[in-house]
Amino acid sequence: xxxxxxxxxxxxxxxxxxxxxxxxxxxxxxxxxxxxxxxxxxxxxxxxxxxxxxxxxxxxxxxxxxxxxxxxxxxxxxxxxxxxxxxxxxxxxxxxxxxxxxxxxxxxxxxxxxxxxxxxxxxxxxxxxxxxxxxxxxxxxxxxxxxxxxxxxxxxxxxxxxxxxxxxxxxxxxxxxxxxxxxxxxxxxxxxxxxxxxxxxxxxxxxxxxxxxxxxxxxxxxxxxxxxxxxxxxxxxxxxxxxxxxxxxxxxxxxxxxxxxxxxxxxxxxxxxxxxxxxxxxxxxxxxxxxxxxxxxxxxxxxxxxxxxxxxxxxxxxxxxxxxxxxxxxxxxxxxxxxxxxxxxxxxxxxxxxxxxxxxxxxxxxxxxxxxxxxxxxxxxxxxxxxxxxxxxxxxxxxxxxxxxxxxxxxxxxxxxxxxxxxxxxxxxxxxxxxxxxxxxxxxxxxxxxxxxxxxxxxxxxxxxxxxxxxx
Numbered sequence: 504x505x506x507x508x509x510x511x512x513x514x515x516x517x518x519x520x521x522x523x524x525x526x527x528x529x530x531x532x533x534x535x536x537x538x539x540x541x542x543x544x545x546x547x548x549x550x551x552x553x554x555x556x557x558x559x560x561x562x563x564x565x566x567x568x569x570x571x572x573x574x575x576x577x578x579x580x581x582x583x584x585x586x587x588x589x590x591x592x593x594x595x596x597x598x599x600x601x602x603x604x605x606x607x608x609x610x611x612x613x614x615x616x617x618x619x620x621x622x623x624x625x626x627x628x629x630x631x632x633x634x635x636x637x638x639x640x641x642x643x644x645x646x647x648x649x650x651x652x653x654x655x656x657x658x659x660x661x662x663x664x665x666x667x668x669x670x671x672x673x674x675x676x677x678x679x680x681x682x683x684x685x686x687x688x689x690x691x692x693x694x695x696x697x698x699x700x701x702x703x704x705x706x707x708x709x710x711x712x713x714x715x716x717x718x719x720x721x722x723x724x725x726x727x728x729x730x731x732x733x734x735x736x737x738x739x740x741x742x743x744x745x746x747x748x749x750x751x752x753x754x755x756x757x758x759x760x761x762x763x764x765x766x767x768x769x770x771x772x773x774x775x776x777x778x779x780x781x782x783x784x785x786x787x788x789x790x791x792x793x794x795x796x797x798x799x800x801x802x803x804x805x806x807x808x809x810x811x812x813x814x815x816x817x818x819x820x821x822x823x824x825x826x827x828x829x830x831x832x833x834x835x836x837x838x839x840x841x842x843x844x845x846x847x848x849x850x851x852x853x854x855x856x857x858x859x860x861x862x863x864x865x866x867x868x869x870x871x872x873x874x875x876x877x878x879x880x881x882x883x884x885x886x887x888x889x890x891x892x893x894x895x896x897x898x899x900x901x902x903x904x905x906x907x908x909x910x911x912x913x914x915x916x917x918x919x920x921x922x923x924x925x926x927x928x929x930x931x932x933x934x935x936x937x938x939x940x941x942x943x944x945x946x947x948x949x950x951x952x953x954x955x956x957x958x959x960x961x962x963x964x965x966x967x968x969x970x971x972x973x974x975x
Contacts, residue, residue, distance in 0.1 A: 505532045524551050539585045557585040561597055568598045625711045631664040633706055641705040658683055658695050668715040673724035680730055689735050696727040741905040742912050750896040752965055755780050758893055772891050779871050781839045786906040788836040788958050790928050792819055793865045793903040799853045809837055828929040831951040833958020869903055876900050919953040927953050
């Protein structure tokens with residue numbers, strides 16, 4: 504049924520009249536003049552709306568052009584839509600196809616604009632943006648990327664973090680590496696170069712990064728080896744001589760004695776924490792890694808059997824190439840474990856963090872050692888740190904890991920077979936996988952004898968020092 508305002512054909516509907524249309528008119532048509540018609544629709548909640556369309560003839564057939572829905576669209580705009588259709592027809596254009604073409608054109612413009620914005624956003628991507636994505640999706644180190652984050656935050660991002668990927672060049676990378684080498688941190692420079700190269704190699708295989716590296720990977724143009732001094736060695740070779748071990752023992756005890764005897768504790772260097780001193784002798788006498796020691800729990804120490812169990816989860820290595828370890832404790836080592844038990848035995852960890860909720864970080868302990876060999880550091884004095892040379896015992900800096908190498912070398916001097924030393928260090932031995940699969944002898948007795956020999960040697964070495972001191 505077609506309805507007219509006040510039942511007068513040709514007359515236009517007013518807003519008031521449209522708003523008064525009852526729900527009973529559902530699916531009825533209303534005529535608004537000049538070919539504009541509306542179909543009444545009633546929703547489930549009795550809301551009335553009117554779909555307006557304009558009727559016109561095109562190529563001998565009746566066609567309808569949608570003009571809008573009232574009240575969602577203002578009535579004046581609906582009529583303007585009808586008038587625009589009439590103008591198009593007069594100009595020889597089909598308003599329906601014109602509208603579709605305009606819609607497609609507008610959509611194309613919108614898509615082009617979106618693509619333009621995406622391109623702008625891509626071109627604006629920086630090294631910092633890449634690092635955030637890579638650290639989350641492209642790399643997974645054993646420490647959950649903690650060391651990697653610290654390294655980039657210290658050496659890389661302050662220099663090139665804001666650099667656009669599209670503008671990144673080998674010159675930027677050279678600035679980083681040369682700066683680190685200038686500080687005489689050659690191993691750090693090598694490690695940083697490897698990490699940056701890994702990140703950029705990951706990027707050049709993936710969108711959107713690869714489209715920003717049209718000139719290639721700048722890391723491919725830098726040879727870190729050519730930047731290093733001629734005498735650089737990739738592996739540390741520092742070994743403490745027996746004389747240096749004695750010097751270390753003297754230095755540790757000298758710090759304690761001076762501090763104890765000092766009347767003004769604020770004007771004298773604090774000694775090493777007792778736990779750190781103990782860790783030094785445990786590392787030397789067991790050949791353990793400092794990370795294994797920091798992660799150790801008291802439940803893994805058996806004082807009845809004098810054995811320390813290092814679970815696979817605490818060992819160093821990649822997945823599938825790690826193994827647990829039983830360390831037999833010599834009398835020398837047992838003494839220090841028992842001293843430590845008096846200090847931290849009430850908790851879970853041998854070396855608890857300050858909050859006692861986790862173990863102490865190996866870096867924390869390493870810093871205590873490094874901060875007392877400041878002459879080897881190319882840096883300004885750090886606040887609330889030791890900044891002394893009280894643990895300098897030779898011409899080169901020593902680290903906790905050097906104690907592991909020193910202990911292994913002492914075992915070699917004590918005629919311990921090399922394969923036994925490797926097993927004491929918990930190395931995954933090279934060779935046939937089949938052989939490793941079937942030959943399961945654990946060398947427990949041989950390792951026990953090796954640790955006892957090393958412990959006896961250290962006992963004798965330090966006891967002789969005490970004896971000579973008393974005689975003097």
